[in-house]
Amino acid sequence: MSDDWRWLDDGETVIWEGRPRLSTIAGSIVVGLFGIIIAGWLAVQVDPWLAAVGVLAVPIPVWSYLRITNTTYLVTTRAIWVKTGVLGRSVRRISLSKVQNTAYEQSVRGSLFGYGTVTIEVAGGRDISFRRVDDPRLVQERIDDQSDDETETDVPGSTDQWRAVLTSVRSIREAVETRSQ
Secondary structure (H helix, E strand, O other): OOOOOOOOOOOOOEEEEEOOOHHHHHHHHHHHHHHHHHHHHHHHHOOHHHHHHHHHHOHHHHHHHHHHHOOEEEEEOOEEEEEEOOOOOEEEEEEHHHEEEEEEEOOHHHHHHOEEEEEEEEOOOOOEEEEEEEOHHHHHHHHHHHHHHHHOOOOOOOHHHHHHHHHHHHHHHHHHHHHHO
């Protein structure tokens, strides 16, 4: 698989990489098989030419498989990436400084089999979801650890200086409130 869709800055490393579980396409396989069975039944019962309808059901699971294998989720020391696309390609990169919150959820089946969805809330944009990934709690922790490292900054000034600012702001507020009365 080619990595020409991503670029890493100097010092940036990959923390986690994954994709949706292959079990995601189970429903598409069932629909495809059901279509083939119906077409076979129609071919035997009604007209042999209706077997061609079964061919139309084959692309459903194939397309789902290609969609899953062409989806990549990536977390680096500086960004979160999502690459999707079968015929074309869509790549989305979000700087960790824009991550506001993360969450993960697992259905009952996901809890039993160890998969779930990680949601990343992004400041000023669309949220990102890593759907049906293995060990979503671990993925969320890795994102949170990197986000915390990215956003950690020292607040300038001492506690006494900030208390003085607070006192000044309170004085201004009192002056504005007395003027408006």
